[in-house]
Amino acid sequence: MKIAIVEDEHLASSYLKSILEKQEVISVSKITILKSVKEAVAFFKEHTIDLVFMDIHLGDGKSLDIFEEISIPSPIIFVTAYDTYAIKVFKHFTIDYLLKPFEEEELISALSKYKKIKGSFNLNQTVQSLDLIENKNIDSYQKRFLVNHGYKFISINDSDISCFMGSGKHLFIYTSNGNSYLYNDTIKDIINKLNPEFFFKVNRKYILHISAIKEVIRHTSQKVEIKVIDTINEDNPILVSKNEITNFKKWLDR
Incomplete structure (x- = not known):
């Protein structure tokens, strides 16, 4: 089986x-990596591939x-590193998706799904899914988060987080005024509900x-440290995941 990976990040x-x-799960004979739209267009004009990432x-x-x-x-x-809306679209119109950063088990699961339903792939639906994502509405992001505080409920705006x-197994919200609250969700799932214009998952924590x-320090090309505001009580260095350094730099440069 021949596979093409269309991805501009080397890591x-x-x-x-x-x-x-x-x-x-599948037998792979050749893997081709394409780093740009230009490379992909030129390649797919001349080659037939069994599966594309x-x-x-x-x-x-x-x-x-x-x-x-x-x-x-x-x-x-x-x-993809997209949000909940995009994932819903992918579930309806494509073979499967992998949400960055993904684990090996998630890739194995996607390959197993591919083996079962590869004959049902529809190119028009795939293009439709991308078009829907490009024209999505910002209202799909969660804007308020309800937490318990003693005997009270507090609704926190996303701009205050x-x-x-x-x-x-716990997830905590730190607010700009220095408070912290336990929130009923996981870091893996909450990232899909946040506006990527303002939030970025820098590592698994x-x-x-x-x-x-407050400050971004590049120690080496593979080690980037983030200094955060004082209201976040963290004494240990916050390092950007190696696989996300390129995306993090793009996010800062929007």
């Missing part, structure tokens, strides 16, 4: 490629730009609001 494509090479945003454009140039009849699994911190970032 992300290498991680995906390494798992595909050692998994045993595709990121939404690429260095020179978006995945939708590829489909405006050519038709790709191959089943597609999207690898400095960060979400995962600790074991922290989701930061842009206003909480």
Whole structure:
């Protein structure tokens, strides 16, 4: 089976490629990595692929730009950092999706799903899903979060949240005025409900609001540290996940 990975981040494509090479769900004969819309268009004009893994945003454009140039009849699994709305769209119109950063088990599950339903892939529905995402409404994001505080309920606006911190099975909200509250959700699920314009999941423990970032320090190309405002009670360094450094820099440069 021939596979193409359309991904402009080296660490992300290498991680995906390494798992595909050692998994045993499907037999892989060749993996091609394409880093841009331009490369993808040129490649798919000349080659037929059995399965495609595709990121939404690429260095020179978006995945939708590829489909405006050519038709790709191959089943597609999207690898994305998008939110709840996008995930609902992917569930309805595509083979499957992987939400960054993903675990090896999630990729194995997506491959198993591909084996079962690969014959039902519909290119028109895939293009429709991308078009829906590009034209989504900001109202799909959660704006208020209800927490318990003693005998009271408090509704916290998203603009008042400095960060979400995962600790074991618990999730805490830290507010800009220095308070912290236990919230009934997980860090893996809450990221899908937040507006990515303001929130970024920097690692498996922290989701930061842009206003909480005081300083970003690059120690090496693979080690980026974030200094946060004093209202977040954290003595240990907050490091950006290696696989998310490129996305984090893009997010800061919007």
